[in-house]
Amino acid sequence: MPTHPLEEVLHPRSVAVVGASGTAGAWGYSFTRHLLDYGFRGQIYPVNPNYQEILGLKVYPSLIAIPEMVDYVISCVPAGEVLNMLAECLQKGVKVVHLYTARFSETGRRQAAELEQEVLRQARKSGIRLIGPNCMGLYYPKEGISFAYDLPKESGGVGMASQTGGGAAVFVQLAAMRGIRFSKVVSYGNALDLDESDYLDYFSQDPETRIIVVYIEGVKNGRKFFDTLRRVTASKPVIITKGGRGQSGARAAASHTASLAGTARTWRAVVAQAGALWAENFDEMTDLAVSFYFLPPIHGLRVGITGGGGGPSVLSADECEEAGLEVVPLPPEIREELKVKAHPIWDWVSNPVDVSILGGFGVTSTDMLQMMANNPSFDLLLANITEVPLARKEDSILRFRSETDGYIRIRKESSKPLLVVFGEKSLGVEDHNHWRWQLTSELRTKYIAANIPIYPSVARAARAARKLFDYCQRNECQHY
Amino acid sequence: MPTHPLEEVLHPRSVAVVGASGTAGAWGYSFTRHLLDYGFRGQIYPVNPNYQEILGLKVYPSLIAIPEMVDYVISCVPAGEVLNMLAECLQKGVKVVHLYTARFSETGRRQAAELEQEVLRQARKSGIRLIGPNCMGLYYPKEGISFAYDLPKESGGVGMASQTGGGAAVFVQLAAMRGIRFSKVVSYGNALDLDESDYLDYFSQDPETRIIVVYIEGVKNGRKFFDTLRRVTASKPVIITKGGRGQSGARAAASHTASLAGTARTWRAVVAQAGALWAENFDEMTDLAVSFYFLPPIHGLRVGITGGGGGPSVLSADECEEAGLEVVPLPPEIREELKVKAHPIWDWVSNPVDVSILGGFGVTSTDMLQMMANNPSFDLLLANITEVPLARKEDSILRFRSETDGYIRIRKESSKPLLVVFGEKSLGVEDHNHWRWQLTSELRTKYIAANIPIYPSVARAARAARKLFDYCQRNECQHY
Numbered sequence: 001m002p003t004h005p006l007e008e009v010l011h012p013r014s015v016a017v018v019g020a021s022g023t024a025g026a027w028g029y030s031f032t033r034h035l036l037d038y039g040f041r042g043q044i045y046p047v048n049p050n051y052q053e054i055l056g057l058k059v060y061p062s063l064i065a066i067p068e069m070v071d072y073v074i075s076c077v078p079a080g081e082v083l084n085m086l087a088e089c090l091q092k093g094v095k096v097v098h099l100y101t102a103r104f105s106e107t108g109r110r111q112a113a114e115l116e117q118e119v120l121r122q123a124r125k126s127g128i129r130l131i132g133p134n135c136m137g138l139y140y141p142k143e144g145i146s147f148a149y150d151l152p153k154e155s156g157g158v159g160m161a162s163q164t165g166g167g168a169a170v171f172v173q174l175a176a177m178r179g180i181r182f183s184k185v186v187s188y189g190n191a192l193d194l195d196e197s198d199y200l201d202y203f204s205q206d207p208e209t210r211i212i213v214v215y216i217e218g219v220k221n222g223r224k225f226f227d228t229l230r231r232v233t234a235s236k237p238v239i240i241t242k243g244g245r246g247q248s249g250a251r252a253a254a255s256h257t258a259s260l261a262g263t264a265r266t267w268r269a270v271v272a273q274a275g276a277l278w279a280e281n282f283d284e285m286t287d288l289a290v291s292f293y294f295l296p297p298i299h300g301l302r303v304g305i306t307g308g309g310g311g312p313s314v315l316s317a318d319e320c321e322e323a324g325l326e327v328v329p330l331p332p333e334i335r336e337e338l339k340v341k342a343h344p345i346w347d348w349v350s351n352p353v354d355v356s357i358l359g360g361f362g363v364t365s366t367d368m369l370q371m372m373a374n375n376p377s378f379d380l381l382l383a384n385i386t387e388v389p390l391a392r393k394e395d396s397i398l399r400f401r402s403e404t405d406g407y408i409r410i411r412k413e414s415s416k417p418l419l420v421v422f423g424e425k426s427l428g429v430e431d432h433n434h435w436r437w438q439l440t441s442e443l444r445t446k447y448i449a450a451n452i453p454i455y456p457s458v459a460r461a462a463r464a465a466r467k468l469f470d471y472c473q474r475n476e477c478q479h480y
Numbered sequence: 481m482p483t484h485p486l487e488e489v490l491h492p493r494s495v496a497v498v499g500a501s502g503t504a505g506a507w508g509y510s511f512t513r514h515l516l517d518y519g520f521r522g523q524i525y526p527v528n529p530n531y532q533e534i535l536g537l538k539v540y541p542s543l544i545a546i547p548e549m550v551d552y553v554i555s556c557v558p559a560g561e562v563l564n565m566l567a568e569c570l571q572k573g574v575k576v577v578h579l580y581t582a583r584f585s586e587t588g589r590r591q592a593a594e595l596e597q598e599v600l601r602q603a604r605k606s607g608i609r610l611i612g613p614n615c616m617g618l619y620y621p622k623e624g625i626s627f628a629y630d631l632p633k634e635s636g637g638v639g640m641a642s643q644t645g646g647g648a649a650v651f652v653q654l655a656a657m658r659g660i661r662f663s664k665v666v667s668y669g670n671a672l673d674l675d676e677s678d679y680l681d682y683f684s685q686d687p688e689t690r691i692i693v694v695y696i697e698g699v700k701n702g703r704k705f706f707d708t709l710r711r712v713t714a715s716k717p718v719i720i721t722k723g724g725r726g727q728s729g730a731r732a733a734a735s736h737t738a739s740l741a742g743t744a745r746t747w748r749a750v751v752a753q754a755g756a757l758w759a760e761n762f763d764e765m766t767d768l769a770v771s772f773y774f775l776p777p778i779h780g781l782r783v784g785i786t787g788g789g790g791g792p793s794v795l796s797a798d799e800c801e802e803a804g805l806e807v808v809p810l811p812p813e814i815r816e817e818l819k820v821k822a823h824p825i826w827d828w829v830s831n832p833v834d835v836s837i838l839g840g841f842g843v844t845s846t847d848m849l850q851m852m853a854n855n856p857s858f859d860l861l862l863a864n865i866t867e868v869p870l871a872r873k874e875d876s877i878l879r880f881r882s883e884t885d886g887y888i889r890i891r892k893e894s895s896k897p898l899l900v901v902f903g904e905k906s907l908g909v910e911d912h913n914h915w916r917w918q919l920t921s922e923l924r925t926k927y928i929a930a931n932i933p934i935y936p937s938v939a940r941a942a943r944a945a946r947k948l949f950d951y952c953q954r955n956e957c958q959h960y
Contacts, residue, residue, distance in 0.1 A: 025875045102837075107828045148870040150916070164791020166836050169870045177906050215791055243791055248807030248831075249798035255830045256790035264798075281795055283937065310736035311644020311695055311723055315761055318729035318744075327728030348587045350735045351728075356646050357582075390628040390649045395505045424904035426657050426934060427917075428925040436630070438912060445908040454906060457763065 006194070006202040009096040009129055010140060010184065012072030013042045016063060016094075018085055019076030020046030022054045027100060028076040031147070032057065038153060040144035045070060063088035073097045074137060079104055079112065082119050082133075090126040097123070099133035105190060105258035106134055113258075120192050134257065135189025136165025139172065139182065142208070147187060148172075156181020157480065158289055159209035161188060161199035163217045163257050164243070167282065171215070175286050179448035180293050183208035190257050195220065197228040204232040210480045211292045212238045213285055217253040218262060226274055233275035237471065237480065239288045241279045242267045275474065277467055287455055287464040294453040295417045297477035298469040300379025301326045303462075304372030305352035306365045307384035307421070313352040316384055316458045323462035327351060331377040338363065352384070366406025373414040380465060381416055383407050384458055385443070386423040393435055404443050408450040419465060420447050424456040486674070486682040489576040489609055490620060490664065492552030493522045496543060496574075498565055499556030500526030502534045507580060508556040511627070512537065518633060520624035525550065543568035553577045554617060559584055559592065562599050562613075570606040577603070579613030585670060585738035586614055593738075600672050614737060615669025616645025619652065619662065622688070627667060628652075636661020637960065638769055639689035641668060641679035643697045643737050644723070647762065651695070655766050659928035660773050663688035670737050675700065677708040684712040690960045691772045692718045693765055697733040698742060706754055713755035717951065717960065719768045721759045722747045755954065757947055767935055767944040774933040775897045777957035778949040780859025781806045783942075784852030785832035786845045787864035787901070793832040796864055796938045803942035807831060811857040818843065832864070846886025853894040860945060861896055863887050864938055865923070866903040873915055884923050888930040899945060900927050904936040 015035060021028035028048070033055055035044045044057055045066050051059040060066050063073070063085065070092045077085060079101055089097055104116035116133065123130050131137050136147035142155045148169040158180055162168035165187035172185060183206060186199050196216055203209045212232065219225040232238055244253030245264035271278045279285035303325045305316050317327045330338075330351050338346035342362040349357060353368045365383075372378045391399070411418045422444055431437050447454055455461035471477065495515060501508035508528070513535055515524045526534045529541040540546050543553070543565065550572045557565060559581055569577055584596035596613065603610050611617050616627035622635045628649040638660055642648035645667035652665060663686065666679050676696055683689045692712065699705040712718055724733030725744035751758045759765035783805045785796050797807045810818075810831050818826035822842040829837060833848045845863075852858045871879070891898045902924055911917050927934055935941035951957065 024872055030871070103828075109827070149872060150870075150914075162791070164789060164794070166789025166870065167791030167795075170792070170866070174903075174905065177908060177911055217791070217794060241795075243794035243798065245798045246801035248801050249794050251809070252794040252797045252807075252830060252832060252834075255828060256794055256834060281799065281937075281939065309644060309646025309650075311642070311647030311697070312650070314644070314697060314723035314729050314732040314736055315647075315721075317732045318723065318725045319761065321726035321728050327732075329731070347589070348583075348735060350732060352732060354732075354736060386650070390630075390646065391510070392504060392629060422906060423654075424906050424936070425654065426902060426904050426924055426936060427907075427921045428657060428928060429921050430925075431657055432912070432918060432921040434630075437907075441907045441909050441912040444906055445910075448908065456904070456906060457761075459761065 004202050004205045006198065009072075010138070011143065012095070014045065014068060014070050015040060015042060015072045015074065015145070016045040016047050016066060016070045017074045017076065018047040018063060020048045020051070020054050020059060021076070022051050029054070030149070031074045031076060031100065034146040034149070035144060037149075038141060038144040038146045043068065063092050066092065069093045071095050075099050075101045077101060079115060083122060086119065086122050086126060086128065089128055094128055096129045096131060098131040098135070098137035099189075100135065100137060101132070102134035102189070104133050106255060108255060116190070116192060123193055130193035131186065132189040133192060136168065136187035139168070139185040141182065152176045152181055154181050155183060155208065157183060157208070157210035158213060158293065159183045159203040159206060159211070160185040160213045161196055161203070162186070162215040163188060163191070164215055165189070167215060171282050171285065174282065175289055178286060178290050178454055179451070180289055191220065197221070197224050200228050200232045200238070204235055210236060211289060212236055213289055214238060214240045215243065215285075216240060217243045217257050226270060229274040229276055237292050238276040239279050239285055240271050240276050241281060241285050277471060283460070284463070287460050288467060290453040290455070291464045291468045292480045294451050295419070295468060296415060296479045297472045298380055298417050298465055299472060301466070301469060302328045302377060302379045303382050303465070304369070304378040305382045305384060306369045306372075307355055308352065308386060309356040310354045312384065312386065313354040316352045319459040320382070320462040323459060324466040325462050328377055331375055334371045334375060337371060341367070364406070365403055366410070369407060369410055373410050373416055378416065381418045382421065382458070382461060382465075383418065384421040386421050386457070397435070397439055400439060400443060404446050408446065408452065411450055411452050417465070418452055419461045420452050420454045421458050421461050422454045422456065484682050484685045486678065489552075490618070491623065492575070494525065494548065494550050495520065495522060495552045495554065495625070496525040496527050496546060496550045497554045497556065498527040498543060500528045500531070500534050500539060501556070502531050509534070510629070511554045511556060511580065514626040514628075515624060518621065518624040518626045523548065543572050546572065549573040551575050555579050555581045557581060559595060563602060566599065566602050566606060566608065569608055574608055576609045576611060578611040578615070578617035580615065580617060581612070582614035582669070584613050586735055588735060596670070596672060603673055610673035611666065612669040613672060616648065616667035619648070619665040621662065632656045632661055634661050635663060635688065637663060637688070637690035638693060638773065639663045639683040639686060639691070640665040640693045641676055641683070642666070642695040643668060643671070644695055645669070647695060651762050651765065654762065655769055658766060658770050658934055659931070660769055671700065677701070677704050680708050680712045680718070684715055690716060691769060692716055693769055694718060694720045695723065695765075696720060697723045697737050706750060709754040709756055717772050718756040719759050719765055720751050720756050721761060721765050757951060763940070764943070767940050768947060770933040770935070771944045771948045772960045774931050775899070775948060776895060776959045777952045778860055778897050778945055779952060781946070781949060782808045782857060782859045783862050783945070784849070784858040785862045785864060786849045786852075787835055788832065788866060789836040790834045792864065792866065793834040796832045796862075799939040800862070800942040803939060804946040805942050808857060811855055814851045814855060817851060821847070844886070845883055846890070849887060849890055853890050853896055858896065861898045862901065862938070862941055862945075863898065864901040866901050866937070877915070877919055880919060880923060884926050888926065888932065891930055891932050897945070898932055899941045900932050900934045901938050901941050902934045902936065
């Protein structure tokens with residue numbers, strides 16, 4: 001397979017930040033600083049006639065003034081200066097310009113839209129590719145390029161194309177907290193030149209990318225998008241969130257990225273027909289990405305559930321069933337084992353396992369999950385740790401740590417998919433400092449380090465599992 | 481109105497813990513310790529022939545051995561000892577027994593179910609009321625009675641009747657983190673004597689309770705329940721979550737509280753006909769309780785939204801619209817004001833307000849929310865602070881703190897309902913110690929202290945707002 005044209009574009013030997021700034025807080029400052037912070041190994045050229053030095057780097061008055069060639073430009077200048085800048089880019093052999101620069105067609109103004117078209121014409125004529133305009137550009141940790149502070153510096157297998165930059169940065173943060181790392185993320189805004197189809201196509205060939213996520217507000221060439229999507233889904237899972245589904249959302253999308261939005265129903269149908277996965281929002285996108293990232297294929301729906309007291313167990317069963325999983329009764333072999341190990345409750349304990357009735361009867365939640373892992377009646381396992389520790393600090397810490405160690409051991413020894421549910425909480429200052437939530441953070445960290453996916457609720461875990469199952473029914477499924 | 485019979489039962493002058501224990505971690509220890517920790521002001525009598533002293537309290541070998549009368553008994557003895565204990569209760573003038581004791585009909589065993597019926601007969605004959613069996617009993621912070629560690633010691637206006645005890649304790653924790661406090665919570669398990677209708681009836685008359693929440697797995701007398709519910713909803717909002725909606729959930733409910741569950745469709749219809757509010761799970765129950773607790777009535781659907789960058793704004797519009805709110809365009813008066821204050825973006829900024837385009841143009845997110853608060857085109861306000869701070873630490877802290885102060889001022893000066901969205905996050909150890917999440921906790925605490933409800937997502941806030949609107953259409957609505 002020939003190298004994708006984007007491959008060279010995304011491996012620049014030098015980056016110039018045009019409109020660089022020495023004022024902390026300005027974007028021309030941040031883009032420069034990110035190159036330093038994330039360890040970009042090529043040349044960094046801040047460009048601004050009003051500075052001599054920014055962050056210890058020599059500043060050039062113009063692109064032309066840079067002594068060497070420049071591969072990649074980050075443009076932070078106002079829209080009115082872009083055409084002049086492009087002319088300089090041509091002289092310096094620039095391959096790609098990321099236009100952070102905004103206020104083009106998304107403003108809804110005719111003149112701005114015309115300027116945008118002129119920018120496109122000039123870039124095409126010069127053989128320069130454009131990312132954007134009106135976007136955050138590239139987060140590519142392996143190359144040391146980033147569009148936000150505090151994103152992970154390590155790489156992983158998820159590639160993202162996103163029509164929102166702030167949203168993409170939030171997504172990277174949230175997904176990172178659940179263990180995901182990224183190959184590269186492109187925020188592409190108005191998609192003037194390179195568009196969603198180009199990025200999809202690139203990710204499908206990119207050996208660093210195993211799973212593709214896309215946030216999209218609209219496409220200009222529907223046929224091209226559909227054909228590309230169908231081709232890409234044949235090799236890698238593609239998860240899509242669509243913004244601008246309703247009347248007001250479409251209006252917002254027009255003023256955000258000048259996108260023609262299309263109805264929700266059309267989009268759901270297109271995504272399904274192309275074999276991609278629909279995610280309602282970034283939360284569900286995270287759930288699905290986490291599932292593909294950590295879980296082996298799911299080939300059956302029979303789920304074994306541990307955890308939660310009585311009421312939460314009842315609701316777990318409801319929510320799993322409502323999501324399309326099968327909460328099967330405990331099989332006779334497990335009943336027999338319980339007769340021996342926990343006789344007083346052998347016929348009472350059930351699936352889901354109400355952990356509050358186990359105490360002192362010879363089996364723990366770990367034992368129960370182990371039995372279900374060993375038993376062919378279950379296709380997947382769900383451990384619900386949502387329960388807030390209600391017992392004494394000392395007892396809770398012991399119990400939860402030992403359960404975590406047990407579950408992690410089961411994950412290592414069993415080939416069955418294991419999903420762990422960990423409620424997210426609205427912590428206030430006092431909660432933040434409470435041992436209970438510090439314990440929760442400690443346990444989550446352990447699960448993630450053991451490559452176990454965590455989900456914020458049973459319902460969300462169950463829906464993700466069902467979608468992964470459906471996907472594996474239609475596709476050659478593997479552990480991505 | 482005559483005093484409700486439960487009123488006396490719930491204000492005991494003395495409590496005996498039968499089956500008290502000196503072993504930390506045992507429930508007979510915890511129930512005793514809670515009375516001390518939460519500051520019960522009456523007499524506390526631990527009962528156990530094997531101890532002289534527990535937690536500094538004199539222990540009695542039997543109920544009979546207690547020199548004074550006993551109002552309230554917490555029973556931690558095994559099921560087989562309950563009948564003997566009840567005989568002693570009769571002698572000591574006990575008014576109510578909370579049977580933490582379990583393993584009755586919920587085990588599915590005939591003998592256990594028969595014993596349960598015998599317990600009921602003997603209690604009725606003796607004029608003793610029963611809470612439970614198979615439940616956690618009472619959390620009544622004002623009286624110093626609790627069933628779990630670390631619940632709030634302050635009181636508030638929400639009363640809860642719950643067929644799950646662990647679930648109720650979790651609910652109290654989660655709701656407390658979002659600013660709710662409780663009048664009293666009853667976990668009532670198998671509902672052998674006092675049942676859901678009795679508690680509902682009590683809460684409707686209880687001046688300490690303004691909002692009622694109920695978790696229910698099944699009712700034995702459907703007619704009585706429906707009539708009670710309809711009567712109660714005439715005076716106070718009742719929010720109901722139903723466990724055991726599906727096949728496996730119903731099976732789990734049977735083994736949890738021996739409940740006959742009933743289908744989801746029937747239950748939804750019953751709840752709606754009776755004028756109560758249906759909550760799918762504890763998350764939605766919290767959202768609704770928070771809404772009634774903090775918001776004035778919602779009499780219109782036109783929502784003004786600030787916050788989030790471009791993509792999140794687009795999705796906010798979609799999610800509000802999908803929940804049945806109206807995301808109306810900015811009215812001409814606000815456009816005129818923007819012409820003066822922020823001319824370069826006067827025709828670009830929209831509702832939802834994409835905060836990422838405001839920078840440097842003369843208006844802040846607070847200004848925008850203020851304009852919408854002042855303008856009659858909006859019935860309610862939604863401020864989305866879900867965006868993870870992506871800028872530098874120093875800039876982020878300044879911006880988010882100043883926005884918080886501004887929003888809180890608007891809440892104080894405006895009569896419009898204001899809902900604040902604050903994403904919940906799955907923090908790991910390193911996140912926990914990061915300034916970003918410490919800042920989030922600080923801001924949440926400020927909002928709650930200002931009586932502003934927070935929600936974990938735009939979709940959940942919007943759904944809660946819509947349900948509150950619908951409720952206010954049907955009922956004389958007030959600020960509860």
